Structure formats: C-alpha cells, structure tokens
C-alpha cells in the first residue's frame with residue numbers, strides 16, 4: 330500500500346538495501362517504497378533480487394557485498410538511475426549452522442566475517458566519500474542482531490561478527506558525526522527467515538523456535554515489519570539527531 334504523498338516519511342530519498350531479495354531485507358525495501366523512497370535492491374541472488382524489484386517497483390542491481398568492485402558498481406548504478414543516494418541499509422548477512430564452537434571451520438569463520446563485517450567496511454569505504462565530496466548528509470543502517478549484545482551458544486563467530494559491526498558502527502558515528510553522516514544498528518531478535526534454521530540448528534518450525542522465543546519477554550519472534558518500521562524511523566528525518574545506537578527490536582530479550 331502506497332501512502333498519500335503528504336504522510337510519506339521517506340519522500341525524495343534514495344536507499345540501497347542489501348540482501349533485499351528475501352527476509353528482513355525484502356520487508357525493509359517494501360516499507361521504504363511505501364514511504365516514498367526510491368529503492369535499489371542489492372542482492373546476490375539474481376532470481377530473488379529481480380522478483381523483489383519487480384514486485385516493489387524498485388531497481389535490482391546484482392551485488393556481492395563482500396566485493397569492492399561490486400560496491401563501486403552499485404554506487405554508480407544508483408547514481409545513474411536516481412542521481413543521488415541518501416541511505417544505505419547493510420542488511421545482507423549470513424551464518425553457519427549452529428554447532429559447538431570447536432567444530433567451526435575456517436570456511437565458516439571467513440564466511441561470517443566477510444559477509445557480515447567486511448561488507449560494512451566496504452560500504453563505508455566506497456560510499457562515505459560520495460557523501461563527503463557532495464557535502465550531503467548520509468545515513469547508514471546496519472542490520473546487526475541481539476546476538477551482538479546477548480549471545481546464544483553454538484553461534485560464537487556469528488555473534489562476534491555482529492559485535493564487530495556494533496563497535497565499527499559506533500566508531501564511525503563519532504568520526505563522521507561532524508559531517509552529518511549517521512550510523513545506526515538495528516538489532517533484531519530471532520525472526521522467521523531464510524537464516525532461521527541455521528540459527529536454530531534445526532528446521533524452522535514453531536516447535537523448534539519455541540526455545541529461542543521462550544527467552545523473549547513479549548513471547549514472539551520478530552517479523553520483517555518490526556525490523557522495517559525501526560529502519561524507517563532511523564532512515565527518516567525524524568531521527569536526524571540519532572547516531573551510534575543499537576536499536577534492539579527484540580520484545581525485551583536484551584533487557
């Protein structure tokens with residue numbers, strides 16, 4: 330549903346949403362388009378990225394967030410299409426299957442660090458200069474996790490990758506605050522997406538999720554709309570004095 334122009338909170342803004350082909354990223358891209366933003370679906374999966382873009386009237390750009398060249402092409406494609414960029418949502422992320430930490434492989438570790446952490450480094454390295462050179466306010470939103478703040482067992486290096494995102498985010502918030510470039514994290518509690526069976530270490534069923542959900546005071550998992558609504562606030566001008574926060578969207582899990 331597209332809202333009437335007068336009440337749209339992201340009118341006139343252009344946003345990149347990584348990993349927008351599914352899960353939370355799709356929800357964020359949908360909310361942003363409903364609120365008037367032009368959205369770039371930056372996704373590794375051609376099939377889901379094209380489908381999402383066509384459903385949301387957005388633009389798909391095939392993107393691997395672990396590659397510098399890919400970030401450079403993504404920025405260029407954004408500017409070629411929409412002539413400006415305002416918001417980057419670093420949502421793409423991954424994990425290995427929940428398992429004892431002693432069983433984690435080098436490949437598991439590298440995958441978490443590359444997709445979850447190197448992507449944040451590259452996004453800032455490639456896109457901050459665009460904001461600086463054009464003297465524009467900038468807005469980065471990192472989809473971190475409650476795992477960064479209240480970790481669960483069997484996911485040590487996923488948890489550590491999200492904790493790294495949190496401190497890098499705070500560090501950039503203080504460094505770039507004087508240039509009006511904001512950096513915030515949204516920290517979801519477990520949801521039901523393509524990654525959930527990996528977090529659980531078993532199929533994503535209500536029964537298997539019950540153990541995780543039992544530690545959430547409000548008694549349910551997060552939804553893509555919960556995460557999208559938090560991102561919309563941080564992306565909007567309503568949040569223009571908010572930087573460096575971890576916004577927990579977790580029904581009280583981290584209290």
Ligand SMILES: NC(=O)c1ccc[n+]([C@@H]2O[C@H](COP(=O)([O-])OP(=O)(O)OC[C@H]3O[C@@H](n4cnc5c(N)ncnc54)[C@H](O)[C@@H]3O)[C@@H](O)[C@H]2O)c1
Nearest residue numbers: 348350351352353373393394421422474519520522523524
């Ligand atoms: N699902 C949860 O319970 C949960 C909880 C807390 C945080 N998160 C975080 O939410 C974010 C979104 O994950 P999700 O749960 O929606 O999972 P998902 O698997 O549904 O979505 C992730 C998307 O990222 C894309 N992607 C993966 N690697 C990529 C790459 N190298 N370049 C570009 N795109 C890539 C995938 O193709 C997929 O479309 C992740 O950062 C995840 O860590 C998820």
